[in-house]
Amino acid sequence: MKKAILQVALDLLELKRAVQIAKEAISGGADWIEAGTPLIKSEGMQAIRALREQFPNTVLVADMKIADTGSMEVEMAAKAGANIICILADADDAVIAEAVRSSRLYGTKLMADLINVPDPVSRARALEAIGVDIIAAHVGIDQQMIGKDSLELLKTLQGEIHIPVAVAGGLNAATACDAVHHGADIVIIGGWIVRSADITGSTELIRHSMDSSSLKAPEKKGLDEEIQSLLMQVSTPNISDAMHRKGALPGLVSLCGDVKMAGKAVTVHTIAGDWAKPVEAIEIAECGTVLVINNDACVNVAPWGELATLSCLKKGIAGVVIDGAVRDIDDIRAMKFPLFARAIVPNAGEPKGFGEINAEIQCCGQYIHPGDWIVGDESGVVVIPRERAYEIARRALEVKKTEARIREEIRRGSTLSAVSELIKWEKK
Template sequence: MKKAVLQVALDLLELKRALQIAQESLDGGADWIEAGTPLIKSEGMTAIRAIRDQFPGSVIVADMKIADTGAIEVEMAAKAGANIVCILADADDSVIAEAVRASRLYGTRLMADLINVADPVSRACQLESMGVDIICAHVGIDQQMIGKKSIDLLTTLSDQVHVTLAVAGGIDATTAGQAIHCGADIVIVGGWIVRSANVTESTRLIRVEMDAPSLLQMEKRSRDEEIRALLMQVSSPNVTDAMHRKGAMQDLISISGNVKMVGKAVTVQTVAGDWAKPVEAIDLAQKQDVIVINNDGCTHIAPWGELATLSCVSKGISGVVIDGAVRDVDDIRAIKFPLFAKAVVPNAGEPKGFGEINSEIRCCGQQVSPGDWIIGDESGVVVIPAVRAYEVARRALEVRKTEERIREEIRRGSTLSEVSELIKWEKR
């Protein structure tokens, strides 16, 4: 079987960083280097020229995502040093035809990207008949965040077209081999490599899996299990970044310090330290849920203490959030239970039974509905609306990956300002 090609997509904004990552990925076994669309938009044809100058013997892919003026944009990329130029598969047929003619004139190949195409199989067959050299089964990052998979798209194409097939979008060391089994000739990897703290090793792992793909099936998990597993890998700051600085609760303290909780909200409305409904909620909660209590911000009477906490431990509850006060914190800290509150007081209320369980509440400045996802750690607590939980969890993981690479570059002697090119990107 012909060896599959590993293409690394440099989807960054900064050319200096892209060139360093390109070198590290080639050291790890990458075959082709792609000037990603963000890099081309940021640096223009200078990016392609710089990659060609630094890697004269490598195949360079220019992800132009051409939608119009096919001949002009192919010419631009080809003259800058690209061997392969990418066009949007849903561009008008006249644009495709012009791009094909230009690619023949300038000695490049044309790759058509099927991102967002309504009928990808039919369109791929049309593109093949029009002379496109490579068809790319691509699910974009925003689509990945809501659960769509490029491997599924690749599978629908593998028996329908006869030109070279590429796959892109969310490919990592666990899915690279699967892509080969599903018919990919070219495996395009972006974030899993370029955001890695160790680009060379991450590339090597992909290369190994591509060269000897395993047949192991990934364990099937429910959507809730997937969300939980993703959120356990990220921090509350990662999540707020993924939500565009939204969702963070206000004025909370992690009573047990460096602990973490992730779970679906069981909401409680109570007043003036009345601890009946908060305690009753323990019996209604499921394993790994988070109990979220609105005590109307009352901080001189506690609706929660050690005995309620022990009950949570026995039920396997993930944590508790209180818009109000807590007591018995020495005992709670001793068992390292994730509990977040506004204040600590010794006073307990009475179990009068006022309030509600599993109604929509407002807690620490955030609306919380039953079933919303809650993540809490020493940096704070964030509410994720249930309808967006999978998407936000996926985006938070991307945030974490980006930070890993930046952290590594700072360790090598750069600064955050230098890595981010802050002066260039300040708002004008």
């Protein structure tokens, strides 16, 4: 198998952090370093100049995402020290041709990014004819969040063009080897490396994956299984951040402490401690789901206790959320079951049968529908609309990775204010 190039994309806002991450990535086996578009927009051509000064012998890619003034933008990046300059593949042919001419003049190469191109194969052939040096099969971050796959895009290009092909978008140690198997000459990795607490170690894993002839990415899970797996890896604060500070169910407390749940909602509406519908819902709920019970925020009478919890535990229900009160908490805590409620009270209600199961309900001020995803941990409970569950789970994992890198930099002696450059980014 051919030796592919590992390009690390520095998609950050802070130049000082980018330089340090680049150093650690190169020590782990990275071949090329990319000044990502966010870094260039944040720091301008100084980002390219600083990286060139720090790494005089490393191939430096400038992800300019050129859409117009091809000659001018190639010239500025080339003079700043870039070896390879990125242009949008869907730019007008006149822009592409002018960028190619400028690239030849300044001794650089041009990489065309296929992001959002409706017919990537035809466009790649046309770009090769115009004189582009490298084609990038790129699925952008927001597209990845809704399930689009860079490897699938890469596969469509196999055997269609005769210039090097790069692949970018959501790749990791499990998929980098597959990228090389499917014809990638250049594997571009961003978040999986630059958001890692161990940049060097993560880069080494990618390098090993790319160089291996035996590694293979694991088979894809079913959608619900994938969503549940992702949500169990992140915290409710990660999810809230991914949803722009939305989705929280305020007032709920984890009554069994350090427990975690993630599952699709089975909704229950009951009234003032009537425990008939909550208990009936256990029979309807499938393994891995979460019961969400609206008790009209009543905290004087409990519609839930130890026997109902034991029934859930035996059936494999992932957890229970109650906008109201719970009793028998000593027995429930011994089970370590994910149970979230507003209060604890010894009073039980009566099984009168008022209410509904699997209808839209309100819980702690949020509307919840059957099938919405519910996640709970010691920080609280959040609801994710079912139609956005995969996207939000992916975004939450990116939040977690970003925090992991920041945490490592703080451990090394920085502070949150310094890492985030708060003064620079305060709203003017």
